[in-house]
Amino acid sequence: MRRTMLYLPGNNPNMLTKGHLFGSDGVILDLEDAVAMVEKDAARILVSKYLKQGEFGSVEVTVRINGIDTEFWKKDLEAIVPMKRLDGIRAPKVDSAETVKILDEEISRLEDKYGVPQGKLKLFCLLETAKGILNAYEIATASPRIAAIIPGGEDLRADLKTERSMDGTELEWARRFVVFAGRAAGVDPLDTVFSRVTDDEGLRKETQFIKQLGFAGKSIIHPNQIRIIHDVFNPTEAEIAKAQKILAAAKEAAERGQGAVTVDGKMVDMPVVKRAEYVLVRAGLA
Numbered sequence: 001m002r003r004t005m006l007y008l009p010g011n012n013p014n015m016l017t018k019g020h021l022f023g024s025d026g027v028i029l030d031l032e033d034a035v036a037m038v039e040k041d042a043a044r045i046l047v048s049k050y051l052k053q054g055e056f057g058s059v060e061v062t063v064r065i066n067g068i069d070t071e072f073w074k075k076d077l078e079a080i081v082p083m084k085r086l087d088g089i090r091a092p093k094v095d096s097a098e099t100v101k102i103l104d105e106e107i108s109r110l111e112d113k114y115g116v117p118q119g120k121l122k123l124f125c126l127l128e129t130a131k132g133i134l135n136a137y138e139i140a141t142a143s144p145r146i147a148a149i150i151p152g153g154e155d156l157r158a159d160l161k162t163e164r165s166m167d168g169t170e171l172e173w174a175r176r177f178v179v180f181a182g183r184a185a186g187v188d189p190l191d192t193v194f195s196r197v198t199d200d201e202g203l204r205k206e207t208q209f210i211k212q213l214g215f216a217g218k219s220i221i222h223p224n225q226i227r228i229i230h231d232v233f234n235p236t237e238a239e240i241a242k243a244q245k246i247l248a249a250a251k252e253a254a255e256r257g258q259g260a261v262t263v264d265g266k267m268v269d270m271p272v273v274k275r276a277e278y279v280l281v282r283a284g285l286a
C-alpha cells in the first residue's frame with residue numbers, strides 16, 4: 001500500500017533517523033527541493049550513509065534525486081543505487097517519455113555496475129509541468145520500472161502561473177488526468193503534498209476528494225498528516241461488512257448460475273464485486 005509517503009529532507013539527520021517510525025507506508029529521502037544548493041553534496045553523502053547503515057523497518061524507501069537538467073542527478077544515482085535498502089527513485093520534473101528513457105538507461109547501467117538485480121529499482125515520476133501532465137500516459141508506460149506517477153502540485157502551480165487556493169481548484173483537471181493515465185497504464189496514481197501542515201480539516205477534505213478521484217495515496221511533509229490520511233483510506237467496519245456481504249451474495253449467485261443479484265436493494269454484478277474485493281485489499285483482508 002502507498003497511502004502515505006513521507007518526505008525527509010536529505011540534510012536533516014534528525015528526520016532521517018526517525019522518519020520511518022511514524023507509521024507511513026513509505027519514506028522519501030529528499031535530495032531536491034528540501035535541500036539548499038550549498039547543501040547538495042553534504043545531503044547526498046548523508047543519504048547514502050543512511051541507506052547503508054540506517055534502519056528503515058519495513059517501509060518502502062525511495063530517494064528523490066535532482067532533475068536531469070541539473071549537474072547533480074548522475075552523482076545522486078551513483079551514490080544511492082548500490083545501497084541495498086533502496087526500493088525506488090522519485091524523479092522530479094519528468095515531462096516526457098524521453099526523460100524516463102534517460103533515467104532508465106542510467107539506472108540500468110548502475111544496476112549492472114554494482115550487481116543490483118536489473119529492474120529492482122522502481123521509478124516514481126513527478127509530473128510538475130503542464131507538458132508533463134499532458135504526457136502522463138506516455139510517461140507512465142515508458143518503462144516497466146514505473147511504479148507511480150504523481151502530480152507535483154507546487155511546481156505545477158508555478159508552471160501554470162497560478163496560486164495555491166484553499167480547495168485546490170487549479171489542480172483539479174491535472175489530478176483527474178493523472179488518475180486516468182495511471183490507472184490506464186497499471187501504475188499507482190499518487191497525489192501531491194498538502195502544504196498547510198496544521199490544517200487537519202483541510203487535509204481530511206482534500207484526502208477524501210483525491211481518494212474519490214481514484215488516487216492510491218498521497219505524498220506528505222509532516223508526520224501529523226499520516227493518521228488523517230490512513231483514516232480516510234482505511235475502510236470502515238461498515239464498509240468491510242458490506243464488502244463481505246456483497247462477495248458472499250455474489251458467490252452464492254454464481255453457484256446458482258446468476259451473474260447479477262440484489263443486495264440491500266442494489267444490483268450487485270461483476271464491477272461491484274471488484275470494488276468490494278478492493279475494499280478488502282485495502283483492509284488487508286484479501
Ligand SMILES: CC(C)(COP(=O)(O)OP(=O)(O)OC[C@H]1O[C@@H](n2cnc3c(N)ncnc32)[C@H](O)[C@@H]1OP(=O)(O)O)[C@@H](O)C(=O)NCCC(=O)NCCSC(=O)C[C@@](O)(CC(=O)O)C(=O)O
Nearest residue numbers: 007009015019033034152153154155192193219221222223
Ligand atoms: C514543514 C516543516 C518545515 C515543519 O517543521 P516543524 O519543525 O515546524 O514541525 P514541528 O511540528 O515542530 O515538528 C515536530 C516534530 O516532527 C518532526 N518532523 C517534522 N516534519 C518531519 C518530517 N517530514 N519527517 C520527519 N520528522 C519530521 C520534527 O523534526 C519535530 O521533531 P522533534 O524536534 O524531535 O520534536 C517540516 O515538517 C518539514 O521540513 N517537512 C518536509 C518538507 C519537505 O521535505 N519539502 C520538500 C518536499 S515537498 C515538495 O517538494 C513539493 C513537490 O515538489 C512535490 C510533491 O508534491 O510531492 C511539488 O512540487 O509539489
Ligand SMILES: [Mg+2]
Nearest residue numbers: 128152154155
Ligand atoms: Mg516539486
